[in-house]
Amino acid sequence: EPEVTQTPSHQVTQMGQEVILRCVPISNHLYFYWYRQILGQKVEFLVSFYNNEISEKSEIFDDQFSVERPDGSNFTLKIRSTKLEDSAMYFCATQDSRYTFGSGTRLTVV
Amino acid sequence: GQNIDQPTEMTATEGAIVQINCTYQTSGFNGLFWYQQHAGEAPTFLSYNVLDGLEEKGRFSSFLSRSKGYSYLLLKELQMKDSASYLCAARYSGAGSYQLTFGKGTKLSVIP
Numbered sequence: 452e453p454e455v456t457q458t459p460s461h462q463v464t465q466m467g468q469e470v471i472l473r474c475v476p477i478s479n480h481l482y483f484y485w486y487r488q489i490l491g492q493k494v495e496f497l498v499s500f501y502n503n504e505i506s507e508k509s510e511i512f513d514d515q516f517s518v519e520r521p522d523g524s525n526f527t528l529k530i531r532s533t534k535l536e537d538s539a540m541y542f543c544a545t546q547d548s549r550y551t552f553g554s555g556t557r558l559t560v561v
Numbered sequence: 562g563q564n565i566d567q568p569t570e571m572t573a574t575e576g577a578i579v580q581i582n583c584t585y586q587t588s589g590f591n592g593l594f595w596y597q598q599h600a601g602e603a604p605t606f607l608s609y610n611v612l613d614g615l616e617e618k619g620r621f622s623s624f625l626s627r628s629k630g631y632s633y634l635l636l637k638e639l640q641m642k643d644s645a646s647y648l649c650a651a652r653y654s655g656a657g658s659y660q661l662t663f664g665k666g667t668k669l670s671v672i673p
Binding site: 484493494499542548551555557 | 661
């Protein structure tokens with residue numbers, strides 16, 4: 452079964468540093484998403500991406516966040532200046548009839 | 562925002578049947594998904610309902626009532642490996658996106 456691949460699996464960064472989380476979506480899927488899950492809390496929508504542009508974003512997705520599809524395959528989430536409260540699991544998901552989630556990146560901001 | 566409500570925790574015995582309920586807001590509703598999530602792992606797809614009725618897939622079944630804003634996930638012949646969180650997620654028609662709104666998840670513990 453096709454998979455969504457995310458790297459790195461775990462990232463530790465200092466507060467104020469920039470991080471880039473990477474995702475390789477399933478190749479024939481057209482809609483891409485980033486979600487996050489703070490430990491012990493629910494999965495929250497961050498942003499959706501279609502046709503090389505953002506189609507919707509949540510209140511969480513402020514100016515510190517950006518997404519790109521730099522080379523037609525990878526799909527990245529950048530956090531410009533990380534805060535302690537950005538510590539969470541970040542999941543990439545792609546969609547056809549169902550939503551397939553990547554294995555996630557555990558981001559720890561110290 | 563759209564609230565998705567499901568019980569926080571449930572406990573059931575190995576071999577038994579358990580039903581996990583979920584209620585959601587009906588305005589703009591476009592489909593209901595159930596996911597299984599083991600601790601520290603990604604959600605994995607279990608089922609999808611968009612029309613009223615029951616969808617059966619092996620030991621797992623999911624039911625939807627659109628008029629009532631209600632769904633349930635039924636797990637039969639429970640196994641220890643079914644201990645996990647079960648996430649109810651609704652899709653709503655939005656402005657050019659089909660993002661999912663998740664409930665907080667129901668942590669199911671299967672005991673011998």
